[in-house]
Amino acid sequence: MKNNIAIVTGTSSGFGLLITVELAKKGYTVIAAMRNISRSSELLQEARKYGVESKIIVHELDVTNEQSILLFQLRILDDFGRVDLLINNAGYAGAGFVEEISMEEYRQQFETNVFGVIAVTKAFLPMMRKQGQGCIINISSISGKVGFPGLSPYIASKYAVEGWSESLRLEMQPFGVKVVLVEPGSYKTNIWSSGKQVAVESLQSHSAYQHYMSRIENYLARGEKNFGNPQEVATKIAGIAGMDNPEMRYPIGRGVRTTILIKNLLPWKFWEKLVNRQLFRK
Secondary structure, eight states, X not given: OTTOEEEEESOSSHHHHHHHHHHXXXXXXXXXXXXXXXXXXXXXXXXXXXXXXXXXXXXXXXXTOHXXXXXXXXHHHHHTSOOSEEEEOOOOOOOBOGGGSOHHHHHXXXXXXXXXXXXXXXXXXXXXXXXXXXXXXXXXXXXXXXXXXXXXXXXXXXXXXXXXXXXXHHHHGGGTEEEEEEEEOSBSSSTTTTTGGGGGGGGSTTOTTHHHHHHHHHHHHHHGGGOBOTHHHHHHHHHHHTOXXXXXXXXXXXXXXXXXXXXXXXXXXXXXXXXXXXXXXX
């Protein structure tokens, strides 16, 4: 892996930061892409702990901006001429009830979580296809497999990434390019704090959904003590990157596989009763 080139998006914090460091420890040269490079200090500080700062190159990239993606693509082509691994991690979680979420908020969610993934991938697909090898890992979520009230912007975006990734995997198989989905459950990252302001309207006393949203907030808060260590996801992804024949999907996190299995097996009317029982229990 010593000469392999990896790109990771959304690296200023959370999964992206840890994935970058983990790949650098494995010998990759990692292009750490982030919208605001002034926020790179935490990443570089973590890299210094393991003596891998020299393996990490910070680049500015706004995945919602075509010009930013083009400049990034040209820079990578000029500097390296190849990409062996692309990890689409940049994203945030929008929340709130459908009636109270503006169309602009939905568009912003999809611009980052869906169209940003597609645009960055398209920038490097020709290179990987011509190489006859490469790996694209898209960071999805259990929310791409299981719907939940009050989180529709995020959940809809992850469902979209799931379906798109299936199509891309089938398209790229004849060319030796691997496409993988990683589906984390709840981990201690800042993804919710970066998007929860969308839910403010649903928590106001004048909102018809205030009581319902409060129940959801309480449910999520009760589960925080069971949130996993995000390093687990970073370690898993570094392992997948080194596989010759990775699976399509990798659910990861406490209870994730069980939840997906139960949801798929139960008739919908029983599943929704189970969800409501969890949300409205005293």
